[in-house]
Amino acid sequence: MLQLETAGYKTLDNLRSRGEFPPKWQTIDEVERLTNRFLERFRTERIEVSKDLGPGFLIPELIDRAIRTEESENMDNETIAGAERLEWVRALDRMNHLTLSYDHQCDLLMPVIEKLARQGKPVSILELASGSGGLSFALATKAQQRGLDIRITASDIVPEMVDEGNLIAEQRRLPVRFRQLNAFDFAGLEHGSTDLVVISQSMHHFSPGQLALMIAQAKMHGASAFAGIDGYRSLLLCGGVPLVAALQGMAAFTQDGLTSARKFYSGIELDIIATIATLRQQHRVECSWPLTLLMVTLKELVLPHGS
Ligand SMILES: C[S@@+](CC[C@H](N)C(=O)[O-])C[C@H]1O[C@@H](n2cnc3c(N)ncnc32)[C@H](O)[C@@H]1O
Known part of the structure; x- marks a missing residue:
């Protein structure tokens, strides 16, 4: 119900026909601002389109507006100690294991990793906003089972998560190393060091502009692909996510779920x-319930002959 595709694509067609979409950027400094401004414009115009389409379209639009929030998660609250925020990331990790989400996410990512591996060199993966790295560990394990040579750099802005991740990587002897990194600032990264940039269950923690900045920087950095996995926007998950999160018995974590x-x-x-971000259409968005x-x-x- 909250995908609003008919009104959304009609709005986008209107904006495209007026030459407003996609807004063109010249330097990377413009990406964040232009993207945020365009998304605002798109949402404002969509409500007018929904009114024209009739109540069947306007009511979902109004529900979407009522549900949407700009609030930050407790997990991103810098006034809360990193150690406490780490507890919530651990709870998310348990929840992902419980719901078999890591298996699901690996299934979504393995095709592109296998394709990259056909280049005949180790595949370098950068995970952004990785928490303590549950997905990176799952990917490293799956890759080992399939005989794929992959190197993963997992990253997060919270040092406690980076330290925990490095400890687990050492204990489990997996090819994952952690570093502290702001997900939308690639300044400290070596050009060409990454084939695939991944962000999982975190895209909604960032503004549209920050997300576009990540994709644009991944491209400028020489990566071949960018993969974002997150929850599917729907009414059902507005009830379902906090309900499953509540099983962890932590009020702040349940609130973050909602x-x-x-x-x-x-x-x-x-x-x-x-x-x-890319000023082209070389991407796909798909629902793999309950994920996008x-x-x-x-x-x-450029793949070697015969691969
Ligand atoms: C919902 S958690 C997801 C963690 C992990 N990807 C997972 O699926 O378990 C969001 C993560 O984003 C991190 N984060 C928030 N802002 C960030 C930023 N600017 N740069 C890097 N990480 C950030 C948080 O510290 C947190 O670990």
Whole structure:
């Protein structure tokens, strides 16, 4: 119900026909501001389109507006100690194991990793906003089982998560190393050091502009692909996510579950963000319930003959 595709694509067609979409940027400094401004414009115009389409379209639009929030999750509250925020990331990790979400996410990512591996060199993966790295560990384990040579750099802005991740990587002897990194600032990264940039269950923690900045920087950095996985924007998950989160018995974590579900991006919003970031249409957005996958091709691969 909260995908609002008919009104959304009609709005986008209107904006495109007026030459407003995609807004063109010249330097990376413009990406964040232009994307945020365009998303605002898109949402404002969509309500007018929904009114024209009739009550069947206007009512979902109004519900979407009522649900949407700009609130931050407790997990991102810098006034709370990193150690406490780490507890909530651990709770998310348990929840992901419980719901078999890591298996699901690995299934979504393995095809692109296998394709990258056909280039005949180790595949370098950068995970952004990784928490303590549950997905990176799951990917490293799956890759080992399949005989794929992958190196993962997992990253987060909270030092406690980075330290915990490095400790687990050492204990489990997996090819994952952690570093502290702001997800939308690639300044400290070596150019060409990453084939695939991944962000999981975190896209809604960032503004549209920050997300576009990540994709644009991944491209400038020489990555071949960008993969974003997050919850599917829907009414059902606005109830379901906090309900499953409540099983962890932590009020702040349950509240984060609700906040997150209210902020999940719709497919069309991710489509818009990727289009502005790359100024082309080399991406797909798909629902793999209860997840959304955004897969952006940043560079065509040159594969050896016969692969
Ligand atoms: C919902 S958690 C997801 C963690 C992990 N990806 C997972 O699926 O378990 C969001 C993560 O984003 C991190 N985060 C928030 N703002 C960030 C930023 N600017 N740069 C890097 N990480 C950030 C938080 O510290 C937190 O670990």
